[in-house]
Amino acid sequence: MQPRTSPSLVVGLALAASFALLAIAAPLLTPFSPVAQLDAVAGRYLPPGSHRVLVRLRDGSSLLAEDVQPATGGITLQRNGETQWLANDRMRLRAPLRASLFALGTDRYGRDIWSRLVYGARVSLGIGLLAAALAAAIGSLVGGAAATLGGLTDRILMRTTDGVLAFPRLFLLVAMAAIFPQRGWVVVVVIGGTGWMGLARIVRGEILSLQQRDFVAAARTAGLPLTTILRRHLLPHVSTPILVEATTKVGEAILAEAALSFLGLGIQPPTASWGSMIAEAADALTRAWWAAAVPGIALTLCALGFNLLGDGLRDRWHVPGA
Amino acid sequence: MLREIPRRLISAAILLWIVLTLTFALLHLAPGDPANLMIDPRVSMAQRQALRHTLGLDQSIPRQYFDWLTAILLHADWGVSFSHHQPVLRVIRRALPATLLLTASALLIQYVVGIGCGLLAARYRGGFLDHSIRLLTQTLYSLPVFWLGLMAILLFSERLGWFPSGGMRGTTTAGGWKGALEIASHLSLPALVLGVASAGRIVRLTRNALLDVLQRDFIRTARAKGASQRRVLLVHALRNTMPTLVHAFGVSLPILLSGALVTEVVFSWPGLGRLAYDAILARDYPLILATTAMTGGLVVLGSLIAEWLHSAADPRLRCD
Numbered sequence: 089m090q091p092r093t094s095p096s097l098v099v100g101l102a103l104a105a106s107f108a109l110l111a112i113a114a115p116l117l118t119p120f121s122p123v124a125q126l127d128a129v130a131g132r133y134l135p136p137g138s139h140r141v142l143v144r145l146r147d148g149s150s151l152l153a154e155d156v157q158p159a160t161g162g163i164t165l166q167r168n169g170e171t172q173w174l175a176n177d178r179m180r181l182r183a184p185l186r187a188s189l190f191a192l193g194t195d196r197y198g199r200d201i202w203s204r205l206v207y208g209a210r211v212s213l214g215i216g217l218l219a220a221a222l223a224a225a226i227g228s229l230v231g232g233a234a235a236t237l238g239g240l241t242d243r244i245l246m247r248t249t250d251g252v253l254a255f256p257r258l259f260l261l262v263a264m265a266a267i268f269p270q271r272g273w274v275v276v277v278v279i280g281g282t283g284w285m286g287l288a289r290i291v292r293g294e295i296l297s298l299q300q301r302d303f304v305a306a307a308r309t310a311g312l313p314l315t316t317i318l319r320r321h322l323l324p325h326v327s328t329p330i331l332v333e334a335t336t337k338v339g340e341a342i343l344a345e346a347a348l349s350f351l352g353l354g355i356q357p358p359t360a361s362w363g364s365m366i367a368e369a370a371d372a373l374t375r376a377w378w379a380a381a382v383p384g385i386a387l388t389l390c391a392l393g394f395n396l397l398g399d400g401l402r403d404r405w406h407v408p409g410a
Numbered sequence: 411m412l413r414e415i416p417r418r419l420i421s422a423a424i425l426l427w428i429v430l431t432l433t434f435a436l437l438h439l440a441p442g443d444p445a446n447l448m449i450d451p452r453v454s455m456a457q458r459q460a461l462r463h464t465l466g467l468d469q470s471i472p473r474q475y476f477d478w479l480t481a482i483l484l485h486a487d488w489g490v491s492f493s494h495h496q497p498v499l500r501v502i503r504r505a506l507p508a509t510l511l512l513t514a515s516a517l518l519i520q521y522v523v524g525i526g527c528g529l530l531a532a533r534y535r536g537g538f539l540d541h542s543i544r545l546l547t548q549t550l551y552s553l554p555v556f557w558l559g560l561m562a563i564l565l566f567s568e569r570l571g572w573f574p575s576g577g578m579r580g581t582t583t584a585g586g587w588k589g590a591l592e593i594a595s596h597l598s599l600p601a602l603v604l605g606v607a608s609a610g611r612i613v614r615l616t617r618n619a620l621l622d623v624l625q626r627d628f629i630r631t632a633r634a635k636g637a638s639q640r641r642v643l644l645v646h647a648l649r650n651t652m653p654t655l656v657h658a659f660g661v662s663l664p665i666l667l668s669g670a671l672v673t674e675v676v677f678s679w680p681g682l683g684r685l686a687y688d689a690i691l692a693r694d695y696p697l698i699l700a701t702t703a704m705t706g707g708l709v710v711l712g713s714l715i716a717e718w719l720h721s722a723a724d725p726r727l728r729c730d
Contacts, residue, residue: 267436
């Protein structure tokens with residue numbers, strides 16, 4: 089059959105690739121460090137599109153001024169609606185002044201939201217990809233073992249799978265994340281460890297139906313050992329559905345990480361994670377809507393990218409599924 | 411089906427016991443002591459020991475497990491909450507109606523939106539509307555519920571002032587029509603957010619099931635007999651998707667309860683999800699275990715109801 093390039097595939101690939109690019113090239117794309125508090129007083133909650141002059145001081149901190157004029161022995165700056173005089177020797181020696189645009193505004197600590205957003209893509213994609221890979225590995229192992237070993241093993245494994253599947257996942261996630269120390273790898277393990285069940289069922293079903301096929305029967309008649317049959321005849325056939333399912337799992341894992349970080353149980357501040365950015369902005373919704381809106385849009389687009397990609401791949405490779 | 415119920419209940423109870431035992435083990439083996447969270451770090455060692463004794467935390471872990479399990483099995487006693495200083499069951503009984511109300515309303519909204527969009531997508535298959543609805547469902551899958559909730563609060567509560575953004579105290583604050591109206595005004599926004607955010611699955615299921623049914627012979631017969639498109643869709647086809655949709659209800663429930671946890675936190679809704687979340691943060695062992703059991707129990711109950719409805723909706727299943 090003619091391979092079909094659906095709009096889902098194109099849009100999904102474009103979105104996922106854009107976010108991957110953001111994550112990889114983060115230092116090149118961001119004017120500021122994601123954790124730099126540029127001006128805790130005058131830089132709080134600047135609306136998107138604000139222009140400020142960044143004045144870098146000798147002690148490593150900085151100020152954000154609306155306007156800067158040269159003056160004797162220093163500069164005068166307009167900051168927070170007041171005029172201030174600043175001596176030359178308080179400023180950094182090299183390039184103390186920089187005109188800056190805050191395209192997406194700043195948050196409550198005077199940090200640049202665009203820079204945090206771009207670095208947040210690293211957290212989301214990193215955790216999303218690793219957790220999805222872990223889920224795919226566990227799911228394939230459980231599903232593969234259940235299908236090939238059969239009998240009691242099959243029943244126990246599938247009962248466990250159904251049991252975990254029946255449980256509200258976020259309750260498990262929150263409980264596990266709260267118990268263990270809040271580190272990046274814990275979040276990966278917790279999300280991957282609660283997301284493998286669908287994959288296990290798919291892999292088991294695929295292998296069971298493959299075992300009915302003639303080429304597997306032929307391999308078995310030829311006396312090939314089980315591991316060879318598994319590696320040479322079964323795995324190549326199940327790798328496509330696994331890949332499709334794992335792609336949608338990335339989107340799911342990204343959302344799970346964000347939910348955990350939103351609840352304060354995922355990636356800890358000051359590291360920029362989209363979920364914790366939303367949580368920090370939740371208290372000041374009316375004052376600075378953009379601080380909560382922007383990371384949420386990024387989150388939705390990123391998850392949408394992987395969901396569309398999985399959907400498009402499923403269509404293209406004719407993988408049956410929900 | 412009815413003969414199946416005892417067997418299903420027993421296997422559900424075993425599953426629940428395993429989950430609770432694992433939770434118990436995880437909680438007690440994890441570093442950190444709930445007594446430390448409950449009191450000022452400056453109090454004396456002796457006072458802390460006394461607190462640990464009243465909470466039963468100074469016993470060995472197997473001993474604590476045994477005591478906890480026998481109290482439940484023999485006296486239906488789930489212990490006293492560390493943070494609420496009340497019997498756990500009383501705390502849960504207060505939170506349960508709020509969660510049931512929220513989940514049931516969200517379920518209703520989920521099905522209404524889902525079936526509506528699914529019908530439209532199937533009716534205009536391959537057309538602009540179908541593609542738009544497909545994109546919409548993918549977007550719904552990708553929307554973080556907590557963020558949707560915050561944006562809804564921003565738009566509908568803060569800017570437009572249509573609904574209160576939170577502050578629901580309990581389902582039993584006031585009686586009569588006034589109380590009902592107050593509850594409804596608090597309920598609308600969280601229920602809409604949770605329901606719409608989880609409608610994607612139902613849209614997709616409805617559409618695919620309808621397309622499947624529409625290819626069957628009896629649909630052609632109905633068309634040949636001159637039934638209108640509307641009648642074919644709404645009467646002949648939709649009725650035959652009911653078993654699928656009813657079955658999906660059982661699968662929906664855990665997802666909906668997960669969503670309820672964040673929704674309750676965002677809207678400060680006094681339900682089971684927020685109770686569980688607060689209990690976990692406070693390391694309130696008895697309450698964590700009881701909320702875990704309660705949500706597990708709700709899911710089991712829901713899937714049993716779904717299966718019973720499934721066999722009611724599809725007579726072919728009754729003979730098994």
